[in-house]
Amino acid sequence: MTIITVNGREVEADPARPLIDACHDNGAHVPHYCYHRGLSPVGSCRICQVVVSQGDMPPRVVAACRTPVAKGMVVNTEAEAAHGARKECLEFILKNHPLDCPICDKAGECSLQDNAYAEGQSECRSVEPRRELAKRKSLGDVIVLDQERCILCSRCVRFMEEVPQTPQLAIVGRGTHSRVETWQDQPLSGNYQGNLSDVCPVGALTLKDFRFQARVWNLRKSASTCPECSRGCSVTVEVLRDGPVKRIRPRHNEAVNGYWMCDEGRLGFHEREQRPRLAAALLAGASGLETASASRVIEVCADLISAAERPLLLASPFITDEEAELLKQLSASCGARAAVVIRDTESADADTILRTGDPSPNRRGLTEAGLEALSPAAAAAALGEADCALLLGERSAELVGFEALCALPVKLRLVLLDSYAPEGEIPALNACLGIPDWTERPGTWTNIDGHKGQLLPARPAPNGTRPLTATLRVLASILAESGTPTAADIAEEATR
Amino acid sequence: MALVKRKELSLAEKLYLPEIARGLSITLTKMFGKSITRQYPEEPLPTTAVTRGQPRLVERQDGHLACVSCGLCEAACPAYAITIDGQETDRPIEREPERFEIDMLRCILCGFCEEACPKDAIFMSSELELADYDRASLVYGLDQLRRQRPALQRRIDYIHGINERW
Numbered sequence: 120m121t122i123i124t125v126n127g128r129e130v131e132a133d134p135a136r137p138l139i140d141a142c143h144d145n146g147a148h149v150p151h152y153c154y155h156r157g158l159s160p161v162g163s164c165r166i167c168q169v170v171v172s173q174g175d176m177p178p179r180v181v182a183a184c185r186t187p188v189a190k191g192m193v194v195n196t197e198a199e200a201a202h203g204a205r206k207e208c209l210e211f212i213l214k215n216h217p218l219d220c221p222i223c224d225k226a227g228e229c230s231l232q233d234n235a236y237a238e239g240q241s242e243c244r245s246v247e248p249r250r251e252l253a254k255r256k257s258l259g260d261v262i263v264l265d266q267e268r269c270i271l272c273s274r275c276v277r278f279m280e281e282v283p284q285t286p287q288l289a290i291v292g293r294g295t296h297s298r299v300e301t302w303q304d305q306p307l308s309g310n311y312q313g314n315l316s317d318v319c320p321v322g323a324l325t326l327k328d329f330r331f332q333a334r335v336w337n338l339r340k341s342a343s344t345c346p347e348c349s350r351g352c353s354v355t356v357e358v359l360r361d362g363p364v365k366r367i368r369p370r371h372n373e374a375v376n377g378y379w380m381c382d383e384g385r386l387g388f389h390e391r392e393q394r395p396r397l398a399a400a401l402l403a404g405a406s407g408l409e410t411a412s413a414s415r416v417i418e419v420c421a422d423l424i425s426a427a428e429r430p431l432l433l434a435s436p437f438i439t440d441e442e443a444e445l446l447k448q449l450s451a452s453c454g455a456r457a458a459v460v461i462r463d464t465e466s467a468d469a470d471t472i473l474r475t476g477d478p479s480p481n482r483r484g485l486t487e488a489g490l491e492a493l494s495p496a497a498a499a500a501a502l503g504e505a506d507c508a509l510l511l512g513e514r515s516a517e518l519v520g521f522e523a524l525c526a527l528p529v530k531l532r533l534v535l536l537d538s539y540a541p542e543g544e545i546p547a548l549n550a551c552l553g554i555p556d557w558t559e560r561p562g563t564w565t566n567i568d569g570h571k572g573q574l575l576p577a578r579p580a581p582n583g584t585r586p587l588t589a590t591l592r593v594l595a596s597i598l599a600e601s602g603t604p605t606a607a608d609i610a611e612e613a614t615r
Numbered sequence: 616m617a618l619v620k621r622k623e624l625s626l627a628e629k630l631y632l633p634e635i636a637r638g639l640s641i642t643l644t645k646m647f648g649k650s651i652t653r654q655y656p657e658e659p660l661p662t663t664a665v666t667r668g669q670p671r672l673v674e675r676q677d678g679h680l681a682c683v684s685c686g687l688c689e690a691a692c693p694a695y696a697i698t699i700d701g702q703e704t705d706r707p708i709e710r711e712p713e714r715f716e717i718d719m720l721r722c723i724l725c726g727f728c729e730e731a732c733p734k735d736a737i738f739m740s741s742e743l744e745l746a747d748y749d750r751a752s753l754v755y756g757l758d759q760l761r762r763q764r765p766a767l768q769r770r771i772d773y774i775h776g777i778n779e780r781w
């Protein structure tokens with residue numbers, strides 16, 4: 120560590136990192152476009168200029184992202200000369216930038232917008248016409264390019280070269296004719312294209328999927344963990360007006376995913392958002408499943424389990440570590456076999472960047488908790504052997520398979536606690552109760568490397584669902600010898 | 616106890632008929648003269664360019680709204696009266712509102728939306744009346760809000776004038 124002075128304060132700086140990182144880490148604001156912590160620095164935009172003096176050398180303006188840290192540096196990020204230099208280069212960047220903010224999806228989270236406000240150059244001095252280039256150029260299925268908005272920072276080019284290491288973008292032409300293009304207008308390919316819209320500091324590369332879906336300041340953002348594979352990338356779930364999930368973006372986490380996430384994780388939520396939810400408590404009656412109260416369903420479920428000889432508790436790999444703990448308590452209190460359905464790892468889905476190909480986000484947490492892992496086929500067989508089964512967790516019905524569930528003997532007493540409604544009528548089904556999905560409940564998933572990923576509720580769960588933790592706790596206390604719910608259960612019941 | 620002394624009346628006063636005639640003449644002149652009460656609602660209130668009535672969206676000559684659903688009015692509205700969803704259009708402007716709702720029961724006619732709009736797309740009209748049998752029908756959608764530009768021209772000119780002065 121090297122000691123330098125940033126804005127009058129002595130701080131420790133990593134000599135392996137450029138000066139801009141030392142400034143950011145110590146609370147000094149230095150704007151930046153071409154610099155990105157996850158990419159190599161190039162120093163092309165010059166917006167990061169700061170004033171540096173060292174020893175008896177006179178102070179000079181340098182680009183903080185291309186200046187290595189050296190002992191005894193004195194940095195002033197707020198010097199008049201620094202602001203002046205930034206203002207000048209901002210004026211050049213804005214020279215050809217269209218006044219697009221009202222229709223630009225980046226507005227509200229655009230660093231060009233922020234810096235233009237901060238440096239306060241609201242008047243345009245140029246009278247020449249601005250460049251006219253392609254405004255909505257499709258770059259494949261994921262990304263739309265607006266060449267007019269591009270400020271030629273080359274982050275996208277470097278991202279493609281350095282992260283997925285599949286260079287596909289380039290800045291072609293010279294001078295005012297420079298623009299970002301793909302080779303011979305080929306569409307982009309690969310599973311990491313979505314990150315381009317995050318690295319682009321302006322609205323030049325935007326997600327097709329999110330195009331005009333919402334203004335970003337209307338989205339409520341919550342930290343969460345991606346459910347698509349056992350890497351468990353840290354993500355932010357963004358929800359519009361407590362309703363639909365509109366966007367999922369990577370959340371920086373050096374221990375798991377760095378700054379990135381794959382497109383399957385980013386866009387995977389659509390398919391689930393469209394699926395009909397199970398948001399009711401249903402009990403088998405004379406005319407099929409009939410609406411009942413949640414407490415009645417839980418009572419029936421407890422009766423069925425306590426009357427059974429070979430009860431089975433079969434969980435999906437989407438249950439959290441907390442839910443697994445309660446599941447184990449429940450299985451201890453009623454002597455039931457507790458297992459989790461784990462699909463095989465598809466090595467074809469794996470890559471060397473983030474994807475593990477293992478579709479169970481909490482495989483490690485659940486196997487470490489001591490739950491028996493069953494393949495979907497083995498799970499169907501275990502269901503056939505049991506006389507009463509509780510199928511629980513988000514997507515548990517889907518994992519065992521609708522056909523397999525329909526083929527189960529009718530004498531099996533099956534209870535389903537799932538977020539999604541089954542595709543059709545399942546003859547063996549005795550009761551079901553909706554539960555919140557991964558965007559609606561708190562918890563922890565343990566990823567493939569043992570990192571604990573947090574889930575936080577991003578939106579309220581639909582009416583008619585009941586948290587799995589509450590249900591498991593009440594079931595365990597009914598089935599335990601005491602037979603009476605604990606004070607905590609009653610309190611939790613009251614808050615519902 | 617104070618004694619009230621009765622005033623001696625003159626003959627003309629004692630006759631009282633001239634006073635009745637005077638009173639009647641006032642009544643009659645007011646009855647047939649220029650009336651000062653307004654026969655609302657048959658006779659609407661006069662409005663000026665300064666009147667801030669309900670906000671309305673400007674329809675351009677080509678029949679499209681000027682609004683690009685940027686959401687700035689929605690963000691500026693202190694009463695949370697506006698809700699907007701955007702969608703893509705083939706026109707060069709790329710973006711237009713798919714849903715634009717103003718809850719007229721929430722709107723406080725402050726004009727912040729008009730001030731926030733970068734596209735000259737929303738203006739305070741001179742429409743002031745608001746009545747219906749249920750609340751839901753007072754949440755105005757795109758069809759109820761759109762007005763052709765001439766209907767708003769007086770206000771548009773006034774606002775442009777103010778902006779120029781600033």
Ligand code: SF4
Pocket residue numbers: 268269270271272273274275276299318319320321323324
């Ligand atoms: S498209 Fe975006 S990331 Fe790429 S060079 Fe232009 S501004 Fe930079």
Ligand code: SF4
Pocket residue numbers: 670688691692693694695696697717721722723724725726727728729
């Ligand atoms: S006039 Fe004021 S309260 Fe009414 S919609 Fe506009 S901003 Fe909202």
Ligand code: SF4
Pocket residue numbers: 221681682683684685686687688689699728731732733734735736737
């Ligand atoms: S501010 Fe103007 S352009 Fe933007 S959404 Fe409101 S009316 Fe439309």
Ligand code: FES
Pocket residue numbers: 150151152153154161162163164165166167168182183184185
């Ligand atoms: S951020 Fe330093 S030159 Fe671009």
